Amino acid sequence: MAKILKKEVLTPQIKLMVIDAPWVARKARPGQFVVLRINEQGERIPLTIADFDLQEETVTIIFQEVGKTTMVLGDLEEGDEILDFIGPLGKEIEEKYFGHVVCVGGGVGIAPTYPKARAFKEKGNRVTSIIGARSSNLLFWEEEMRRVSDELFVTTDDGTYGEKGFVTQVLERVLNKDKVDLVVAVGPVIMMKMTSLLTEKYSIPTLVSLNPIMVDGTGMCGCCRVTVGGKCKFTCVDGPVFDGHQVDFDELMARQRIYLEEEKRALDAWLMETEKEGAPYHVY
Amino acid sequence: MSTERPSRPKMPQRPPEERIKDFNEVPLGLSEEVAVAEARRCIQCKKPTCIEGCPVEIDIPGFIKLLSQGELDGAIAKIKEKNSLPAICGRVCPQEDQCESKCILGRRGQPVAIGYLERFLADYEREKGVKAPSLPPPRDKKVAVIGSGPAGLTCAGDLARMGYKVTIFEALHAPGGVLVYGIPEFRLPKAIVAQEVDYVQSLGVELKVSRVIGKTFTLDDLKDEGYQAFFIGTGAGLPYFLEVPGENLNGIYSANEFLTRSNLMKAYLFPRYDTPLKVGQSVAVIGGGNVAMDSARTALRLGAKEVCLVYRRTKKEMPARIEEVERAEEEGVNCIILTNPVRFLGNENGWVTGIECIQMELGEPDESGRRRPVPIPGSEFVIPIDTVVVAIGQGPNPLLLETIPDLQLNRRGYIAADAETGATSLAGVFAGGDIVTGAATVISAMGAGKRSAQAIDRFFTDSNSFPEWRQ
Ligand SMILES: Cc1cc2nc3c(=O)[nH]c(=O)nc-3n(C[C@H](O)[C@H](O)[C@H](O)COP(=O)(O)OP(=O)(O)OC[C@H]3O[C@@H](n4cnc5c(N)ncnc54)[C@H](O)[C@@H]3O)c2cc1C
Ligand SMILES: Cc1cc2nc3c(=O)[nH]c(=O)nc-3n(C[C@H](O)[C@H](O)[C@H](O)COP(=O)(O)OP(=O)(O)OC[C@H]3O[C@@H](n4cnc5c(N)ncnc54)[C@H](O)[C@@H]3O)c2cc1C
Ligand code: SF4
Ligand code: SF4
Numbered sequence: 001m002a003k004i005l006k007k008e009v010l011t012p013q014i015k016l017m018v019i020d021a022p023w024v025a026r027k028a029r030p031g032q033f034v035v036l037r038i039n040e041q042g043e044r045i046p047l048t049i050a051d052f053d054l055q056e057e058t059v060t061i062i063f064q065e066v067g068k069t070t071m072v073l074g075d076l077e078e079g080d081e082i083l084d085f086i087g088p089l090g091k092e093i094e095e096k097y098f099g100h101v102v103c104v105g106g107g108v109g110i111a112p113t114y115p116k117a118r119a120f121k122e123k124g125n126r127v128t129s130i131i132g133a134r135s136s137n138l139l140f141w142e143e144e145m146r147r148v149s150d151e152l153f154v155t156t157d158d159g160t161y162g163e164k165g166f167v168t169q170v171l172e173r174v175l176n177k178d179k180v181d182l183v184v185a186v187g188p189v190i191m192m193k194m195t196s197l198l199t200e201k202y203s204i205p206t207l208v209s210l211n212p213i214m215v216d217g218t219g220m221c222g223c224c225r226v227t228v229g230g231k232c233k234f235t236c237v238d239g240p241v242f243d244g245h246q247v248d249f250d251e252l253m254a255r256q257r258i259y260l261e262e263e264k265r266a267l268d269a270w271l272m273e274t275e276k277e278g279a280p281y282h283v284y
Numbered sequence: 285m286s287t288e289r290p291s292r293p294k295m296p297q298r299p300p301e302e303r304i305k306d307f308n309e310v311p312l313g314l315s316e317e318v319a320v321a322e323a324r325r326c327i328q329c330k331k332p333t334c335i336e337g338c339p340v341e342i343d344i345p346g347f348i349k350l351l352s353q354g355e356l357d358g359a360i361a362k363i364k365e366k367n368s369l370p371a372i373c374g375r376v377c378p379q380e381d382q383c384e385s386k387c388i389l390g391r392r393g394q395p396v397a398i399g400y401l402e403r404f405l406a407d408y409e410r411e412k413g414v415k416a417p418s419l420p421p422p423r424d425k426k427v428a429v430i431g432s433g434p435a436g437l438t439c440a441g442d443l444a445r446m447g448y449k450v451t452i453f454e455a456l457h458a459p460g461g462v463l464v465y466g467i468p469e470f471r472l473p474k475a476i477v478a479q480e481v482d483y484v485q486s487l488g489v490e491l492k493v494s495r496v497i498g499k500t501f502t503l504d505d506l507k508d509e510g511y512q513a514f515f516i517g518t519g520a521g522l523p524y525f526l527e528v529p530g531e532n533l534n535g536i537y538s539a540n541e542f543l544t545r546s547n548l549m550k551a552y553l554f555p556r557y558d559t560p561l562k563v564g565q566s567v568a569v570i571g572g573g574n575v576a577m578d579s580a581r582t583a584l585r586l587g588a589k590e591v592c593l594v595y596r597r598t599k600k601e602m603p604a605r606i607e608e609v610e611r612a613e614e615e616g617v618n619c620i621i622l623t624n625p626v627r628f629l630g631n632e633n634g635w636v637t638g639i640e641c642i643q644m645e646l647g648e649p650d651e652s653g654r655r656r657p658v659p660i661p662g663s664e665f666v667i668p669i670d671t672v673v674v675a676i677g678q679g680p681n682p683l684l685l686e687t688i689p690d691l692q693l694n695r696r697g698y699i700a701a702d703a704e705t706g707a708t709s710l711a712g713v714f715a716g717g718d719i720v721t722g723a724a725t726v727i728s729a730m731g732a733g734k735r736s737a738q739a740i741d742r743f744f745t746d747s748n749s750f751p752e753w754r755q
């Protein structure tokens with residue numbers, strides 16, 4: 001059992017929760033994630049550790065409501081408990097001095113970008129961050145990101161805030177005028193794919209954090225397998241961070257769609273049951 | 285009294301057309317009358333060979349004699365001297381290869397149905413309600429058991445009965461290991477596993493689920509918490525894949541994923557339970573062991589129209605229990621033997637549509653003594669299917685092992701441990717079950733847990749034990 005100590009609504013569909021989970025907080029490192037299960041009937045879902053506090057022994061998660069589990073989670077309040085909160089899982093990213101690191105965060109991927117940017121900053125890197133979302137109402141943590149970056153750029157697809165367009169167009173500009181030693185991209189698969197294609201042209205090492213469907217998160221089921229450099233890897237134990245130039249993104253996108261029909265059925269049933277109306281449903 | 289000896293009873297079971305519609309248990313168990321009659325068939329050998337076939341050496345003639353006299357309580361107590369999980373073993377032990385294969389009556393006719401009798405007695409006791417035995421005075425030594433499969437549960441239970449403080453750490457959210465995530469409800473009802481776990485807890489064992497050792501805590505963290513001895517029973521949970529082209533297409537599962545979604549996550553109750561499991565019209569299961577049978581029978585129950593098993597040798601070499609192969613066939617599973625997949629075919633949306641296979645023939649025997657399958661050149665053909673379950677075996681999960689670099693492993697990547705005690709290369713660290721032997725059986729994992737519990741007791745009480753650790 002893990003108690004929700006704090007809940008914040010960052011955008012209408014993106015929520016932040018601070019969880020009382022000493023057993024995770026003590027070991028958490030940037031790049032790692034948790035698997036949680038809300039109740040007895042619940043699914044196990046993975047969420048990145050967006051922040052952790054060793055003093056308070058808490059873990060912060062930030063999630064976008066895209067389906068039943070994330071919506072049920074979003075309905076919980078401070079003081080409520082989550083049945084299982086398992087972690088930290090996955091490998092941490094290598095925290096060291098590279099030189100100039102560009103962190104690219106798309107949509108809810110801004111959350112997992114934050115601890116990475118902070119870790120790179122602490123190691124003395126120059127950190128440039130580029131965050132983007134479809135629209136201004138999906139954007140969050142601009143101030144947090146600014147605090148851990150030497151320079152910050154903001155884009156929205158529809159131009160309602162910051163620069164109009166995709167994060168990749170800003171990235172291209174940065175790559176053209178500056179020497180970059182490492183790019184780290186976290187967000188929708190299509191964004192990580194476009195980013196990797198771009199940096200490949202410039203031969204700049206690129207790390208991406210993959211988000212396939214998972215079950216156990218401990219290397220037991222193989223559901224999270226991805227192809228990296230022609231080899232089969234289990235994201236939950238070998239990743240979630242991989243060399244973006246080696247990842248088969250198209251396969252990952254196909255595998256994320258396995259349960260589209262069932263996910264919609266589960267959501268519709270829940271919406272009927274709870275008589276919620278017009279809750280947003282969109283899948284990236 | 286009639287001179288004609290009665291014959292071994294058949295296990296009553298639900299008819300195939302009824303049972304494939306749900307996940308309820310298939311065999312129904314013996315009645316008391318039939319069980320007692322069967323017990324009377326045992327000739328109470330002076331040198332009972334059956335005991336040699338039981339990895340935990342149950343006093344088989346002993347419990348059978350009590351049963352034949354109608355002393356059910358005494359009979360189950362006799363079993364429990366050696367086996368704390370009889371309701372489970374009576375169901376899933378491969379008795380035909382173990383105790384029953386050594387029964388003297390089997391030489392001329394039918395061996396005594398030892399497994400059925402064990403199951404009968406365990407069920408009798410379960411229905412009556414099990415009391416926790418009285419415990420010896422507590423000892424101030426703490427033992428950490430990692431993994432709650434049959435090896436871990438047995439080791440923990442036995443240590444608790446000696447008075448030790450035991451905590452089990454389990455990575456998943458439910459205890460039981462393969463008994464809960466692997467073996468389906470229709471073969472081993474989860475309520476039975478839960479009752480056995482409750483019993484172990486009633487002995488004072490503390491159970492911590494959702495704690496992944498190696499990630500949440502390392503072995504050193506646990507040492508800092510005051511644990512002085514460790515038993516690693518983490519099983520063989522890493523799924524193997526065929527490593528042929530197309531294996532990451534949608535609709536291809538490892539048996540672990542398929543069974544975990546269905547058993548642990550209760551996908552068969554979707555959408556009442558949130559976890560989905562997509563099963564198409566036509567399912568191929570690759571493999572010929574218990575895991576393959578369980579996957580095939582689960583697929584039928586989840587609504588598949590056709591289910592076939594693709595196996596590279598013949599039915600004779602299948603490692604699955606004969607009973608389970610028969611039940612699968614009765615339910616409509618079709619065995620395609622001497623066939624091996626070479627690649628998976630898919631459509632433009634990334635879903636599997638077929639398996640290209642090659643026919644095999646049996647050549648010379650290999651190290652396992654089974655004849656090695658050899659491909660017949662030019663015999664490729666396609667099996668059209670829309671779902672595949674790969675059930676070709678499991679290996680050691682490296683997640684914990686990578687965090688204990690000093691722990692010696694064997695050539696195959698399993699923990700190197702003494703067969704008698706489970707002692708590893710690290711002082712105070714014992715291991716047993718599938719993580720030492722590779723995928724084996726419930727009863728052999730239990731046997732290992734038992735022997736390690738004894739060894740851990742010696743480690744604490746006898747300062748001359750394990751000299752290799754004490755320099
Ligand atoms: C390592 C990792 C870290 C992640 N971190 C975050 C995070 O910090 N914030 C966040 O909002 N999301 C994160 N995700 C994605 C998050 O797990 C899914 O959004 C969530 O599982 C959706 O569940 P649902 O029931 O609400 O939606 P569903 O209706 O189940 O699915 C909606 C969408 O989510 C995807 N999805 C479904 N089930 C899973 C699953 N078990 N694992 C992964 N994706 C799934 C589907 O492909 C679909 O596109 C992460 C995923 C991974 C693998
Ligand atoms: C589908 C299937 C059907 C089978 N059918 C039969 C049968 O009919 N008869 C039979 O005798 N045998 C059968 N077997 C084999 C039998 O189940 C196993 O041999 C037995 O369960 C092994 O027991 P174990 O305790 O070693 O490991 P497991 O049962 O595998 O348990 C290991 C436990 O350790 C946990 N764990 C792993 N890593 C960690 C970690 N780092 N931290 C904390 N916990 C961890 C796992 O989550 C798991 O719960 C079957 C196996 C399968 C998969
Ligand atoms: S535990 Fe298994 S092998 Fe031993 S007597 Fe019982 S059924 Fe036979
Ligand atoms: S070998 Fe068979 S007949 Fe002899 S004691 Fe054992 S069960 Fe009875």
Ligand code: FES
Pocket residue numbers: 213214215216217218219220221222223224225234235236237
């Ligand atoms: S989620 Fe099961 S192996 Fe990665």
